[in-house]
Amino acid sequence: MTTMxxxxxxxxPAFADVERAAARLKGIAxxxxxxxxxxxxxxxxxxxxxxxxxxxxxxxxxxxxxYNAIASLPEATRQRGVIAFSSGNHAQGMALAGQLLGxxxxxxxxxxAPVAKIEATRGYGAEVILFDRYSQxxxxxxxxxxxxxxxxxxxxxxxxDVIAGQGTxxxxxxxxxxxxxxxxxxxxxxxxxxxxxxxxHALSPGVKVIGxxxxxxxxxxxxxxxxxxxxIEVPKTIADxxxxxxxxxxxxxxxxxxxxDIVTVSDAELVAAMRFFAERMKLVVEPTGCLAAAAAFAAKxxxxxxxxxxxxxxxxxxxxxxxxLLAAA
Ligand SMILES: *Cc1c(COP(=O)(O)O)cnc(C)c1O
Numbered sequence: 227m228t229t230m231x232x233x234x235x236x237x238x239p240a241f242a243d244v245e246r247a248a249a250r251l252k253g254i255a256x257x258x259x260x261x262x263x264x265x266x267x268x269x270x271x272x273x274x275x276x277x278x279x280x281x282x283x284x285x286x287x288x289x290x291x292x293y294n295a296i297a298s299l300p301e302a303t304r305q306r307g308v309i310a311f312s313s314g315n316h317a318q319g320m321a322l323a324g325q326l327l328g329x330x331x332x333x334x335x336x337x338x339a340p341v342a343k344i345e346a347t348r349g350y351g352a353e354v355i356l357f358d359r360y361s362q363x364x365x366x367x368x369x370x371x372x373x374x375x376x377x378x379x380x381x382x383x384x385x386x387d388v389i390a391g392q393g394t395x396x397x398x399x400x401x402x403x404x405x406x407x408x409x410x411x412x413x414x415x416x417x418x419x420x421x422x423x424x425x426x427h428a429l430s431p432g433v434k435v436i437g438x439x440x441x442x443x444x445x446x447x448x449x450x451x452x453x454x455x456x457x458i459e460v461p462k463t464i465a466d467x468x469x470x471x472x473x474x475x476x477x478x479x480x481x482x483x484x485x486x487d488i489v490t491v492s493d494a495e496l497v498a499a500m501r502f503f504a505e506r507m508k509l510v511v512e513p514t515g516c517l518a519a520a521a522a523f524a525a526k527x528x529x530x531x532x533x534x535x536x537x538x539x540x541x542x543x544x545x546x547x548x549x550x551l552l553a554a555a
Pocket of ligand 1: 382383419468514540541
């Protein structure tokens with residue numbers, strides 16, 4: 227059975243939005259390579275196609291959604307600037323996108339965020355405002371800064387233009403591979419997977435989209451099974467890009483409609499995948515970026531005999547912790 231998704235409500239982004247995002251990103255985002263590995267295929271009995279977003283500008287797919295969201299703002303709104311809360315890849319994606327579009331970017335980060343991330347974000351020209359996550363109300367601070375500056379808040383996943391931008395990763399992948407049987411995508415808040423699912427169902431009817439989460443942070447899996455958004459404590463996992471406590475109001479209905487299942491992998495399985503990518507494919511992949519591949523390698527969902535797309539979501543890890551993780555395994 228093919229499931230060509232139709233928007234359930236006017237607020238949900240559709241494949242046409244992903245196509246518009248692709249036009250905006252053309253020549254600006256890197257069309258990242260799709261890599262294959264005979265060893266990975268022999269290990270799994272599948273044909274695996276890895277979409278290497280670790281090689282995207284600023285090191286992760288987040289650039290796609292951030293750029294599309296800022297570029298979609300009306301000109302007058304844009305000039306007043308944009309704001310984001312993030313200590314991770316969304317901060318750097320927003321900072322770089324704002325720099326390229328000539329839009330002022332303010333990033334609110336907890337003051338205990340890694341110095342390297344703060345510096346990288348400033349390096350792309352963003353203003354970083356540090357806050358104390360224990361004593362300050364993040365939302366109130368965000369509203370105050372937004373009101374003072376007339377700036378637009380761009381969330382990391384629960385935004386139609388962010389979702390449409392992220393979906394261009396799967397659009398490019400399937401343009402290159404042709405129809406797939408299965409698409410494996412990691413999820414935190416679900417922006418990447420919901421955008422990729424829009425593209426996948428439109429370009430490869432009958433494809434199954436499966437989400438992958440860290441074992442410790444399986445709120446998406448619980449939510450999909452319960453039929454409502456389940457919120458969990460901030461999970462303890464090396465997959466720091468997937469430490470979100472809950473799916474969003476836009477991503478959840480898209481996931482319910484377009485994602486067949488969500489499976490989980492352990493931190494040890496992530497480290498095994500990091501090692502495989504480094505040794506065999508000469509790729510530096512951050513722990514979160516390994517989620518989808520680890521599900522294929524550990525057979526968390528049947529892949530044998532199938533053509534499988536695997537999104538490698540990012541490669542931002544400092545080498546000291548990368549080496550520590552591999553040495554400990
Ligand atoms: C943000 C991020 C994710 C999770 O993306 P969502 O859209 O929140 O599901 C996965 N991997 C990396 C590298 C990220 O930066």
